[in-house]
Amino acid sequence: MLLQEWTDTVQDLLLPHDSPPLVLSIAPPATATSTQVIATLQLTLDTTPPGTVDARDIWDHPHTHPGLDPDPEQNLAQRVCRALRRAGRHAPALRTLGMHRRPDAVLLSLDEAAALLSPATGHLKDAGVTVVTSDEWSSPLDPHLVVGLNTPAPVESGQLGIGELLDRRWQFTIDGQPLTEQELDLLADAALPFVRIRNRWIVIDATLHSLLRTRRLPSQPRREAILSVLHGSITVNGRAFACRPAEGLAHLIEQLTHPAPATPGPHPALYPYQAKALTWLDMLTGLEFGGILADDMGLGKTVTAIAFHLLHSRRKPGPTLVLCPKSVVDHWKAELARHAPAAHVVLYRGPDRCLPAPSSDTVVVTTYPLLVKDHDDLKDIAWGRVIADEAQYLKNPGTQAARCARSLSGARIALTGTPLENEPAELWALLDWANPGLFATRAQFNTLYTRPLAHLPQQATAPHAVDRFQNLIRPFIQRRLKTDPALGLALPPRTETTHLLPFSREQTGLCEALLRDSLRQIQHTPSHGGRGTAVLSLINGMRKICISPAHYLDEHPGTVLADPDEAARRAPKLATLHHLLTHAREQGESALVFTTYAVADKLLTAYLTARGFRPLLFDGELTPQQRTAVLDTFNSTPAAVLVLTPQSGGVGLDLTHANHVIHYNRLWNPAAERQASDRAHRIGQKRPVAIHHLVTANSIEERITALLHRKTSMTNALLPNEEFDPAKLDATELIQLCSLTARP
Template sequence: MQVLHAAWDGDMFYLWAESSTMPMTAARIRGRQSKKPKPRAHPFSLVGDELKAVFVEFSDEKLPDPTALETKTFLLPSTQKGPVPSPWLIREEDYSVAKATGLASWNIETLIFEPYLAFEFLLGLPEQPTHGFVFGSSLRFWIEVAKFSLELITRQQFAPAIREDDGSFQAAWAVVITGEDEERVRILSEAMPASCRSHNAETTPVEQLSSFVNRTADAFIRNSLDSTTLLPPRRGRRPKVVPLPEQWLNALSTDNHALVASPEDLNSFYTEIQTWLSQLQPAAPDAQFRTCFRLEPPPDSDSDSADAENGEEWGIHFFLQARDDRSLLVPAEAVWRTRSSTLTFLKRRFENPQEQLLTDLSKASQLFHAIESSLQTARPVGLELDAEQAYSFLLQSAPLLKQSGFGVLLPSWWEKPSARIGIKLKLTPAQEVTNGKVASHALLGAKGIIAYDWAVAVGDETLSESEFEQLARLKVPLVQIRGEWVELRPDDVETAIKFFKKKHNRGEMTLGEAMQLGFGAGNEAVETEVGLPIVEVEAEGWLEDMLNSLSEGVKITPVKTPRAFHGKLRSYQKKGVSWLAYLNKFGLGACLADDMGLGKTIELIALLLHERAGKQVNKLAPTLLICPMSVVGNWQMEVERFAPSLKVMVHHGADRHTGKIFARKAKKHDLVISTYALAHRDEETLSNVSWRHVVLDEAQNIKNPAAKQTQAIKKFVAEHRIALTGTPVENRLSELWSIMDFLNPGYLKSAKHFRTNFALPIERYRRNERAELLRHMIQPFVLRRLKSDPTIIKDLPEKMEMKVYYNLTKEQASLYEAVVAEMMVQIEYSEGIERKGLVLATLMKLKQITNHPALFLQDGSPLPGRSGKLARLEAMLEEVLAEGDKALIFTQFAGMGVMLRHYLQEKLGCETLFLHGGTTKKQRDAMILRFQTDPHGPPLFILSLKAGGIGLNLTAANHVFHFDRWWNPAVENQATDRVFRIGQRKNVQVHKFICIGTLEERIDQMIERKKELAESIIGAGEAWVTELSTDQLKEVFSLSQDAVEPMD
């Protein structure tokens, strides 16, 4: 595992990393130590190419690699053994170094970033790092500051300035912090982790934050200008001495930032610029109130036409507005009526209100010059404007006043898209519904499915050519039409006139484009062709029904639970089945993205049964399910449990069918299960069948669109496609694009188009409007329900117990069979206490093997890829972490707990606690406190069953994993009750691992058959197993063929 840290020194940004693969203790200092020892090399920080590889792992391919490495000195919490590692790196044997005894200086090799590269790098980092990496608190802090800096830039909260440093002056762009942003600076500064100052402790948090924001903004703006000059080319001869104002403006867009002049001239010019910049700040920014301007249109006209001349006067009214309660407005009239320096209004006190109002109005007049006229009166309360002035205020001055910290209240219609000239689209299906189908996944992007007509609209009204010409002749920017105010932009008016002259208002579009329009996503192609925004969309026929049904909050007609379904569907699961069936009706791909444990598996099984309950069941093609190898067995068991009437075929293993034989066999089954690994390898074979559905379980496995398995899967022909995943987006939006492109090819256009229009604007530049647009576009195709949803919680039991089935690896199976063969010979020829001991020893060895070969062999060998159980646990914990949940993991082997802790921290990149019999009370209490109370603390807690089975309250967790089984319900329930007890506010999911075809499955079946008598018959512990006959033991211990992960 590698933990990434960051530092900023006012000029440069530094990245460094700790590694779990390096020694945790520093080399001892030989000889006598001085009172001020020299900094030593940090023992477990990455250096050289390994550090550069971190940048490559997370950087955008278009960013240049920072090649410079520099050793910097950091002051870190330390002990005599060395620096204290980050919590994620503290190993079981390192608890003694976890508590610092003081601070010490350490030399650390860092990767150096100039401000622009640092800015782009930070903004490009994912919310969650890839496995094996952790973002330390310092790096996460600078990511948030970079987002803040970008937000200021996008809001144009910057101005040209001069930076002074030890008597030298440089042209620079500086951010302008006003109003609410000042509070955000304070909050961010107070939240700065101490580790951010470990390299630069002399500066305050505010100074560090301000310098970072200003330097990154300056670098970004300069890069955007790309040497564009801010002044027109000089005519004539260039003077020997370029005037300072000209130097300054030129230096704002070039690499030469320095200003050259005499010290007196530089200081004078610097003072002038600072005075000018101060005008951007509202008076008394720390005051409890501010001046606010409210624009009010003329009174409504009774006319039904565009009000003849629209000559009525607009008004701006002045108020004082409380900063902590924006609804509290004190009219200027009330301010002038007060006769003291204190105004009391609605039980609030305002100090020096008259002085504040006049000062603010003077500053505001420099941003909106019309305010100057009001200052000619002794007690200004507002001013009147004509339509041109009101339009200028709306378009230009209001944003400037807001940025400068003033309050501005505008009419609600101003921000509406319909408040300008636009077009209304009428969508009509060009193809009728045939046999319940209107499209397949291939037709979603095909032309000719939808026809459209367009008409010019102003506000909510469609206008004829003559009506529009009458409106255009008014030549005013704001008009009132039938009670609604509308903006008439000159360019829009000209475009509309050209539109009427073309006499061409028809066209065709794809079903996908029509759906995007219907869900409020707009259509850039149509808007570009017409030159006007789409302000309203109206659909007809089956398209109207479909758009209405798939809109948020609109109910889809529910389907009944199939008779062949063995079990009961919860209400939200019925809705999921109905939703899948409805999208299937139109051939549209669907992504079921419910939280783990809500039942995605049984919803798909119910869908297959629902389809086969129809009259044309014999005509249905088989469904292909692609899933990870670790869940193939789980799917088999779930189908057998809930839908035994479905015919299932598993396509895996060395003896699997291929070619025509496979196609013939597949058509005789309802469900064919295969794996991602075979999707590419057997692409030709799997392509020989036209499938009813192609279903991807854990669909995040196709997050890489360039991967061969992803490309192969997208080629499979099916009437309908379904993706099942609890994490549709793990790190990058490109993962969502890949899943959506599988479900509905072409809907989100090409990967390049998606990256340019959505991924970069959202991930790097945090453009909320693009995120909202994308949400509208994918909403019809993604159904995500959370365990925390009120409608879901009421439908769930407080505790859900689930069995998790898995297969053994070939190595596990070989060890298992060898142990059974050896031990059964000894058991058969023993009796009494010796026999009981041998049976228990066999049971213990087989448990160790099903956990992991390394636990049985005790050889310290690597863990990855050798245990089916561990692979399944890892996959499930990924979902737990993605959903922000916490989990307990019980094992009866302390050695397994140590292995799990190291493995999960390395693979999942999160701190994992481990409580066992050797844990001291002090350590135990500290672990429990962190797990229970720290929202950013370790989300996973491993407990040995005996040490964690009693006396603990761990209600912060809502998942319990029984990694290995005690085979006694009372003992397991006692462990589960660490979570499911008084104080638990969430529904608890209990996961019990069972290996198919082994003692785990057979003993589970025995317990299930006698569940009501389990405690009395089985008793405490596992001694009851020793009472079984030798033949019964052979049956329990034997390994069946389906227990092993098939080899390709």
């Protein structure tokens, strides 16, 4: 036996797997008391259409089958035997058959036959063996879990309480026909693994037998039960089974997946896609769920949310609370004045903030930091609705803002153009905030839903698995992209250009010195935490050098203002920035200049001032009145330049006065960078938008871009295993990241 295994291993390496496809036809038991069944070996003929013939007929009459290639060496039987022994590594009975000189049939025990007929036989097909049955066998028993109420009456909106328990039971069908209780009792009491029912034989394995004996599962709270139905499957003993709604619950599921149009009301004028989003939000909250409106940046999520406030406040009393970044408060004030002029709007901000008793038509707009600071006052109010704008601020459930937002009452709606920026836990955090507990814990969500997708692109089941995941979350998240022609937006085109710019001699020297000193420090830092801090300091220093030596050396902006030519010689990016803005000014067009550092925006403002521009600075140091004044001046000035950071102005602002966007240095987060660009490329923009990325060639900026691109393929962008941690880079990766030599 060992010699044969060694011989097979050598032949597998040296000889092709050239056996014709094999078929094993398993006959049913002769009687109810039979202890064995016979399996007949067949070979597939290369004919049109393909056919099969018993192996015994081939061995007895080798020249009467034109579908088989001529076999002058008479070694067909040897090739078939080797294929059977190869398959026998997964099914020992086939190895026994493969030991025959001319294999044609084998007697199988009932357990061996049941194993070959089980669903988990894909490895046999990979080995070139297909298992089939005759017409005397029944189609496989199809079990699926049915979830619903004990009554078939349709479940209408609002009839189910959040904690109400739903009935769960197993239903079994053959060829789509349900089995009766008497038939199920027969199967449950029969000896395994083969049972005769409806004049045909059927395979019942241990898992199915267990389901047949316990046909009802414990009741389950409504939220969890509906999630199982939406996911479409449940796993028992490592095996997945379909999960379907009962007749009554099916009506509610239909509402979730195909909501009816919202009742006409005092809505602002909406685009058709916004009206659909309003219908969806109205349906979700009517069923006591929350939702995430994740439309692309610039599609008018704020207007849709205002329409939702007007509609929902008629059905559920209580004021509306809007949570948003500080930079967006005035935007909400303006949009509410425009689209809901009758609403009582309270801007809860500033040192003299106060909150009089709000009514159902009151909209309170405040910021995430103030939610934390005044949490005790805000949590005691019976809010009718809570709208979290730029909800990515809640993506880390451990932050104070996220914890405070979880304590608020009322229907919950999240607005964000970037529902997932780094890892699946962010998506879970938003889903869990909108629907507490519905999507289990973060660890369970990753284990059950996202982690199984992580390696699917190489698997044939990838599209099916992705569809199942999207079916799970689709009722609770709605996302449309500006590029979707079905929206009919007719936005002007946008072009993106990456400008690779050289280092100056000073920048090269600073980078080499920083890298040398940092690597020496890292090598002498044993702790992971200390090493991580040193690595982050190195990367941060490299990025500052790429912006300008003046930034890295903490020079006062006055040095740039005093000698712009010298500043451009030290940092070639500045000369390119000057060239791009000069071209925009000659066309009478305005521009946004983004940089990720608050200090750098002052350096850029000083440089542009020295070059004859009148740049406006929009940063976090401005008071609300100053922010409004800066934006008003920008929007009313031809050929204006606005310098800002993604943190201060990358979200929530409508800056369509500009049609040039310059990213002076790249963000680590591509989603946030797109969001910043979309301040200009959004509804209301009439001119083509030009987006420019300034990248220092052969530097950390170029390498970070390439590194993130490799780590954010389609699957990893949705489901990365973990966030990028620079502290985990080994020495080789760190040198490659920060070195100044050209990429190979």
